[in-house]
Amino acid sequence: MSYTTVSKRDSNKPVLHDYHPAPARFQEDILVGLRKPQRQIPPKYFYDEVGSQLFDVICQLPEYYPTRTEIELLEKYGEEIAQCMGVNDILVEFGSGSSLKIRLLLDNLQPDAYLPIDISKAHLFKSAKILAKDYPQVAIHAICADYTHPLILPKNFKEGVKSGFFPGSSIGNFEPKEALQFLKQIALLLGKGSGLLIGVDLKKDADILNAAYNDSQGITAAFNLNLLKRINRELQGNFDLDSFKHNAFYNDSKGRVEMHLVSQKKQTVSIGEYIFEFQAGETMHTESSYKYSVDDFQKLAQAAGFYPKQVWVGEEALFSVHYLCL
Missing domain, CATH: 3.40.50.150 (Vaccinia Virus protein VP39)
Structure with a gap:
């Protein structure tokens, strides 16, 4: 270090x-995560200002x-x-x-x-x-x-x-x-x-958990989508925030709440020179919260x-x- x-x-x-x-390191982690079969973004990157x-x-x-x-x-x-x-x-x-x-x-x-x-x-x-x-x-x-x-x-x-x-x-x-x-x-x-x-x-x-990660004011959704804003700002991304939706649910078999960003349509996204194709309904897994x-x-x-x-x-x-x- x-x-x-x-x-x-x-x-x-x-x-x-x-x-x-x-x-x-931010760029490397994002590119590696988005190339996985289940696309992922490390949750530590939620925390810009x-x-x-x-x-x-x-x-x-x-x-x-x-x-x-x-x-x-x-x-x-x-x-x-x-x-x-x-x-x-x-x-x-x-x-x-x-x-x-x-x-x-x-x-x-x-x-x-x-x-x-x-x-x-x-x-x-x-x-x-x-x-x-x-x-x-x-x-x-x-x-x-x-x-x-x-x-x-x-x-x-x-x-x-x-x-x-x-x-x-x-x-x-x-x-x-x-x-x-x-x-x-x-x-x-x-x-x-x-x-x-x-x-x-x-x-x-599960009802308590699902409510905690899907608040009625939509703050958690904004928190999740802010990841895409950060990628756009810092890594020259062109994510259309209106084309992705927050989704969180308790996965009982794994004992964890999962947060995802769901593509609302088939679309192409670029991060600098790197291109990613999303299918309608395809998700980026942004956080797990094990209980x-x-x-x-x-x-x-x-x-x-x-x-x-x-x-x-x-x-x-x-x-x-x-x-x-x-």
């Missing part, structure tokens, strides 16, 4: 580390229960979670987004340093600056990077007691084998004696080298928060 120049920290500003993936803003709106929708229920758990059990996690010098958050949930941990844990990691540069840096003002006692080092790839923390933070925070059930966006590999990657980054607080969405009635039982997720965590120490589950068993030890 190549490293860029880091701005100097003063008393009112966070330190910003910009390891944002090169545009060539507009996509991140749309996701913040999704988190407030009445149908979208994960954010609401996870925050309820963090609020209700905040002191218990802090006691479970113990003393932490360094708190590392994967996929920090707008950093709403982290405030509940910062209030209770009071770490020396907080390292948010996110691929959406503008969103990350804006949130880091706000947090730096609100938590002047915490050294904030914002890292713009693709956290799905192996990372190296800034040299000042390789030592010390660390805890990871991976909220929002983003672990469900990985295929099961990829989820195992990612958890192993986190374990290697954090090191022995550290821990991970992670949000995990639970298996539940777990508590036992199934803990078995996955154990296979990655973690020891499940505690789990908190909401009253309606919609969502769970796990603390895993190394």
Whole structure:
């Protein structure tokens, strides 16, 4: 991984580390995905500045229960979670987004340093600056990077007691084998004696799941279609957004919600010099969101080298928060 120049920290500003993936990687991932028999777009590319803003709106929708229920758990059990996690010098958050949930941990844990990691540069840096003002006692080092790839923390933070925070059930966006590999990657980054607080969405009635990913206001549809806007803008694509439609559904046999973009007609699309032919009804698979039982997720965590120490589950068993030890 190549490293860029880091701005100097003063008393009112966070330190910003910009390891944002090169545009060539975005193009390569899109071209590879669209050449597969089942066309795919990696969900990490949802999160440009507009996509991140749309996701913040999704988190407030009445149908979208994960954010609401996870925050309820963090609020209700905040002191218990802090006691479970113990003393932490360094708190590392994967996929920090707008950093709403982290405030509940910062209030209770009071770490020396907080390292948010996110691929959406503008969103990350804006949130880091706000947090730096609100938590002047915490050294904030914002890292713009693709956290799905192996990372190296800034040299000042390789030592010390660390805890990871991976909220929002983003672990469900990985295929099961990829989820195992990612958890192993986190374990290697954090090191022995550290821990991970992670949000995990639970298996539940399909009607609840389908409503959560097909909101009545069409925000999730706009979030999905924004992928095509981004490809048009950054990769010289010519997707006609009116010719594609959002579709999301719970696939019971695979235990996951799937999001697709469906071609509404036979059409030709170009991305720069590359041409793709779409048939009517053909889809691009943009996201999977796997749902777990508590036992199934803990078995996955154990296979990655973690020891499940505690789990908190909401009253309606919609969502769970796990603390895993190394």
